[in-house]
Amino acid sequence: MPMHKSASKGADNFPSLRKLVKDRLLKDVFEAAEEKSHGWKILVVDPGSMAVISSSVGMYDIMERRITIVESLEKKRAPFPDKGVIYLMEPTEDSISKLIEDYANKKPLYGPNVFLFFLQRLPDPLLEKIKYCRPLVKRVKALSEVNIDFLAKEDRGFTFDMRESFAPLYSRQGANKFEEVIANKLVTVCATLNEYPHIRYSKSSKVCDTLATLFHKKMDAFLAANPSWWYHGGSSKNDARASQRDRAVLLLLDRADDCLTPLMHDFHYQSMVHDLLKVERDRITTQAETQEDATETEAKDFLLDEKDELWVEIRGKHIAQVIELLSARIREIMNSNTGGALGGKKGDGEKKMSLTDMAAALKALPEYREIMSKLSQHMHISHECMDVFSAESLMDLSEIEQTLATGMDDEGRQPKMSEIIDRVELCLRKMKDPKARIRLILIATLSANGLNYDDRNRLLGAADFSRSDGQTVDNLKAMGAKMGGQKKEDKAGGGGGGFFSSLVGADSGDDDEDEDGEIAQSRFKPVLKRILQGLLGVGDQPLSFEDFPSVVPMPEASSGTAASSARGRKKKHHGGVEGSARKGGGKKDWNKAHGGATSGKKPALTFTGARSVVFTVGGMAHSEMRICREMQELENREIIFGSTAFVTAKDFVEDLSTLS
Incomplete structure (x- = not known):
């Protein structure tokens, strides 16, 4: 079904995702309804559309468009037979049924002007269901798909708020349903951005493999159904802005490829x-x-x-x-x-x-x-x-986490795993919060490439785990979590090897050292940082097409191979610590190295090259959101990041427990 053109105008070449969403909603929903009916109206929303509106549009903006009241589709509502009504809904069986209920009685709730707007494509069976409700059909003045089915939580960050998808996706029980939903929502993200992206994905991930193919088909179908829609890097026949930037790259990642990052303490x-x-x-x-x-x-x-x-x-x-x-x-x-x-x-x-x-x-x-x-x-x-x-003595706990994850302590020494297990056991016995104990054992398990039988029993005993807690740890294997951390062989945890290590290298890399060569306070770096460096062509080497293939062959200019390496330029050092603090020098540096109290807004963002859209299935950590913003600012390359959910360590552990 055709959609309206984007409301974003050309003066702002780099509008934020939130601005694009706001402009689209105001123009294609409220102003479109106002053009056909000038009276005051009621806005009726379901939970999904209410979340979308709340994330980007203020109530004042809505009231300015002659909306007198906002009501929930889920609740019993008072009749307003003299007023028009705008329904903004997800195209679900439940929402359509509740819509029809409003017109099933002899006295409909609202007046003769009804406007129906859906967050994404309305399936044909649901459209037919609407057609059979004659009291509703004769009142409908507009029926349209706005193609915004995501929450624009940050200017360049979005979430689907779908933590419930974790267990089905990783247990593969009912995964198809959620993969379908995710693919549909991703289409609305790209429609809002005016992007018909090249698609790359984590080859080791079954979820990403399936999702990449599914999204590709749905995006092609969207393009065919909307011939007037323009996209960056496409023909400028529909809009001159199409030629201003190259096509974006959509990179699909899997939380299972890096389970350490959401578990590690981060002090930003x-x-x-x-x-x-x-x-x-x-x-x-x-x-x-x-x-x-x-x-x-x-x-x-x-x-x-x-x-x-x-x-x-x-x-x-x-x-x-x-x-x-x-x-x-x-x-x-x-x-x-x-x-x-x-x-x-x-x-x-x-x-x-x-x-x-x-x-x-x-x-x-x-x-x-x-x-x-x-x-x-x-x-x-x-x-x-x-x-x-x-x-909670998080300074000391973080030091143990860092040593586990990187195989290197704050003095640059590489201790044996037996030493670390002793420290972890002692720490577990002191911890009062059982959730904190699970978190530490998960970090130890991931870092050690899976604990051996004796070490596992020692730590589970020290943690005084219940059977369900132990099952949560075992669920790492059910999830397909990559093991090994960021370490050298034969030291803490042994060599991770394989796909995970190929992303991060044998250690944290020389860009994680300060100008004096001293090991940085945070030895652990989220894997996403190296992935983004490769994707943008500013790391040691471009992102491997063997590990991250494209759905269809990409033109060389878009593959990242032509981008210049960052190694030839002078290093830029950030004032902030990359995620943890260490004892001694680290604690001292907290009060010395993180200065900079001067105020003042940053200049308006300008970018070079095409957009990168990075989407993580299974949850994105807040430290990864920060990495995306930092890389964007450092490289002047626009990065739109998103996930099925933005998660904390507690969220991730809870999600992991649902695989039992």
Whole structure:
């Protein structure tokens, strides 16, 4: 069924995914309905479409388009026979049945103007079902597919919010149904981006192999059904923008190829907040100053999303850098002409800002209340993270994780596995949280290429595991998880070998050392970093077509082989630590090496070359989301990243347990 053209205009050559979604919804749904009926309308949504709208469009934007009320399709609703109605739905059997119920009675709920919009292609059987409801059909003024069936959580990050797909995909029981859903949703992502991408996938993954073929067929069908739709790298006959960029590459990855990354502790702000604190659908509850008295606090809910500019700025920074930056910004305000009465002195910027100091600043500077309140909010959250960090001795735990995963300790020594197992056993006996014990044993199992019988029993005994906990560890094999970590042979865990090691090399690589040759604080690097370097043609070598084949042969210019290597250019070093801190020098570096409290927005993004769309089946970790953003900024190459779900370590362990 034909779709509307994208609403994105040419002034912005690099619009964010969220902007594209917002423009499409406002133009192709609300403005399209307004053109045919000028009165106030009701908007009726199902859970899927409500999530899509919430992720990118504000209620103010909707109300501006003459929407008087938003109602749930799932709930009983009051009749509005004098008003038109817009239905925005997923094309599912359940939603269509509820739609028809609204017109099954003699007195329909709404007036004579009905607009039907679906997030993706409406299957023919469901279209026929609608046609048989004559009271509905005679009221329909528009029926269209908007092709937006995903959540644009970040400017260049999307999720399908499909954690329920984990067990079927990896147990292969009912996998076909979920592969079909994922492929359909990916088509809507590419339709929104105006991309008809070259498709590459992880050869070792059965899921990716199947998904690549299925998506290719569905994308071809979409192209055939929408002859007026344009795509980057295609003919400029439909739109001049088609010739401005080459065709994108869609890379399909499998969580099973790197199960370590979502389990490892990462001390960058976004990862830490989601890992250590309670965050539900981007909402967090923390202490905030009351409106009446800035020295008093109360529990308040906050959204950690793209609308919070400070969150967007600092989420990828190391926690120590975040606290230092927030303190310096607050003190900068206190030391300004307006804040001089507070007695701020030169050099105070070096001093840490306490929560009490912030409360005093808020009270004394009412004109800065809004910005100070936001700074205070994130200072509270970051301090909560550090409270958990200290209470759970995460510095020491992270050091064990790093040594397990890389086979190298913080002194650059490669200990024997027996030494590491002793340390893990001791750590397990001290741990109070059973979920934390499972997490550590999973890391040990993955790093050791599968624990031997004696070591496994030692650790399971130390962890005091239940039978179901032990089964969760065994489910790594059921998932097809790649073992071995990032290490050299005959040391901690032995050589991982095979596909996994071919991605990361024998060790972390020389780009993980600082200018003095000292081993970086985080020896472990998410496998995704090397994959992206290969995909963009900026690593040691381009991404292997043997390990990551394309569905159809790719032109040489798009394969990455023509891209210049990054090895010839001067290395760029980031201020943030890559995921963990070590004892001694690492702890010292937290307060020294992660400075940079200066404020100021980054310049508008500009990119070279074609887009890369990276999609991970089975969940993407927050550290991987950060890697995508860092690589995008470093290389000036646009990277759109997405997954069936964005997951924490807790989420991943829970998903793994469902394979039992």
